[in-house]
Amino acid sequence: TEMSRAAERLRLLINHLDRPSDAIVSFESHPLICKTQGEYTLDTDLLTPEQRLSYEQNGYILIKNLVSEEDINRFRYTHTRLCRQEVKAPGLVTMRDLAILKSEFVPDQRAISKIQDFQEDPELFRYCTLPQILKYVECFTGPNIMAMHTMLINKPPDAGKKTSRHPMHQDLHYFPFRPADWIVCAWTAMETVNRQNGCLVVLPGTHTGTLQEHDYPEWEGGANKMYHGVRGYDSQHPRVHLEMEKGDTVFFHPLLIHGSGMNQTQGFRKAISCHYASADCYYIDVNGTTQENIANEVKEITMRKYAGQEISFQDSWAFRGRLVKGERTSL
Numbered sequence: 001t002e003m004s005r006a007a008e009r010l011r012l013l014i015n016h017l018d019r020p021s022d023a024i025v026s027f028e029s030h031p032l033i034c035k036t037q038g039e040y041t042l043d044t045d046l047l048t049p050e051q052r053l054s055y056e057q058n059g060y061i062l063i064k065n066l067v068s069e070e071d072i073n074r075f076r077y078t079h080t081r082l083c084r085q086e087v088k089a090p091g092l093v094t095m096r097d098l099a100i101l102k103s104e105f106v107p108d109q110r111a112i113s114k115i116q117d118f119q120e121d122p123e124l125f126r127y128c129t130l131p132q133i134l135k136y137v138e139c140f141t142g143p144n145i146m147a148m149h150t151m152l153i154n155k156p157p158d159a160g161k162k163t164s165r166h167p168m169h170q171d172l173h174y175f176p177f178r179p180a181d182w183i184v185c186a187w188t189a190m191e192t193v194n195r196q197n198g199c200l201v202v203l204p205g206t207h208t209g210t211l212q213e214h215d216y217p218e219w220e221g222g223a224n225k226m227y228h229g230v231r232g233y234d235s236q237h238p239r240v241h242l243e244m245e246k247g248d249t250v251f252f253h254p255l256l257i258h259g260s261g262m263n264q265t266q267g268f269r270k271a272i273s274c275h276y277a278s279a280d281c282y283y284i285d286v287n288g289t290t291q292e293n294i295a296n297e298v299k300e301i302t303m304r305k306y307a308g309q310e311i312s313f314q315d316s317w318a319f320r321g322r323l324v325k326g327e328r329t330s331l
């Protein structure tokens with residue numbers, strides 16, 4: 001049949017994947033791994049062989065119309081209220097774009113380009129628990145699922161210095177846990193996102209590489225705090241602009257190199273996202289690795305927020321992570 005031929009193609013591809021040796025070690029050394037060597041997805045009933053093949057090869061899959069209009073409208077309403085400070089959520093981190101940092105702050109969604117760590121807001125956190133999203137997530141993480149990082153990105157109209165861009169990066173740079181193959185990001189468009197308003201841009205296939213060194217890009221107009229980019233990625237690598245409609249959701253691997261262009265419209269381009277990891281992942285020590293720079297920046301911020309208390313990079317993740325399915329075994 002068509003299905004078994006596709007499955008066979010997948011099998012052949014997997015056998016020939018040239019995986020970095022450290023990724024293979026982390027697979028085999030893990031007690032609960034049921035993906036075989038070189039596979040990025042689990043064999044559940046959900047993904048078609050074509051979808052699995054596509055994730056193995058490209059490092060992402062895009063699912064159309066996964067989140068309902070009604071849910072997105074509710075998230076939008078809550079976002080507005082959080083920005084206006086009409087409701088509060090402990091731990092919420094708001095970000096202002098570099099271009100408006102020096103201007104007077106008005107509590108409004110137009111002044112806040114991103115909120116992070118909404119795990120204590122029951123309404124927004126509902127996004128992370130949507131069953132139709134978790135069904136896909138499970139194909140990558142297995143049954144014990146932690147929501148590790150939450151964001152609502154509100155990319156502002158570019159003020160002229162291109163500060164609304166997000167440099168090309170790998171999300172794994174921010175995470176002191178492994179294995180990478182047990183982490184996945186779900187990113188849902190809250191409206192039409194296209195090249196004009198700064199959609200996601202991905203370099204397909206880069207998830208098969210290793211974690212690269214990241215630092216601030218040398219951009220004339222400056223870059224936002226913690227917006228590190230990959231140093232010297234191959235600018236000839238084919239890029240794909242992920243144009244999406246409201247409710248469309250992309251799932252992508254944390255080693256996939258991606259970013260977003262500037263917003264050349266007058267609207268605030270909105271997307272909601274959650275990074276999930278298997279609760280069976282384990283924390284790693286990033287001392288002496290390329291992740292030391294981000295670990296130090298995060299420690300500085302937690303130190304300021306929590307009155308001079310030294311909180312380790314790993315603990316700041318353990319503190320924010322929330323179980324959404326199964327058992328909290330390790331993370």
Ligand SMILES: CCCCCCCCCCCCCCCCCCCC(=O)SCCNC(=O)CCNC(=O)[C@H](O)C(C)(C)COP(=O)(O)OP(=O)(O)OC[C@H]1O[C@@H](n2cnc3c(N)ncnc32)[C@H](O)[C@@H]1OP(=O)(O)O
Binds near residue numbers: 301311319
């Ligand atoms: C046990 C407790 C745990 C609690 C943890 C709390 C945590 C911290 C934040 C950790 C963020 C980690 C990011 C992980 C992302 C993972 C996933 C995926 C990949 C990406 O998202 S890539 C991009 C990642 N980076 C970000 O998203 C950072 C976005 N920025 C922010 O969230 C906030 O702006 C930030 C940096 C947390 C600062 O917020 P806050 O501390 O509230 O800000 P202040 O107003 O007090 O400013 C502090 C300091 O920073 C300067 N600043 C502020 N905004 C900017 C900016 N846009 N560009 C440049 N500089 C900026 C500001 O001027 C202040 O500087 P001073 O010199 O005046 O002190």
Ligand SMILES: Nc1ncnc2c1ncn2[C@@H]1O[C@H](COP(=O)(O)OP(=O)(O)OP(=O)(O)O)[C@@H](O)[C@H]1O
Binds near residue numbers: 165166168195201229
């Ligand atoms: N000079 C650069 N160095 C590093 N990254 C860049 C540079 N220019 C753009 N990028 C990043 O590349 C990604 C996509 O850029 P892209 O070229 O699609 O956007 P743009 O330059 O804003 O618009 P367009 O190319 O459609 O005119 C974004 O993540 C952006 O931040």
Ligand SMILES: O=C(O)CCC(=O)C(=O)O
Binds near residue numbers: 155259260271
């Ligand atoms: O929505 C965007 O612009 C991309 C954000 C992103 O990649 C990130 O925050 O890690």
Ligand SMILES: [Fe+2]
Binds near residue numbers: 170258
């Ligand atoms: Fe990212």
Ligand SMILES: [Mg+2]
């Ligand atoms: Mg360009």
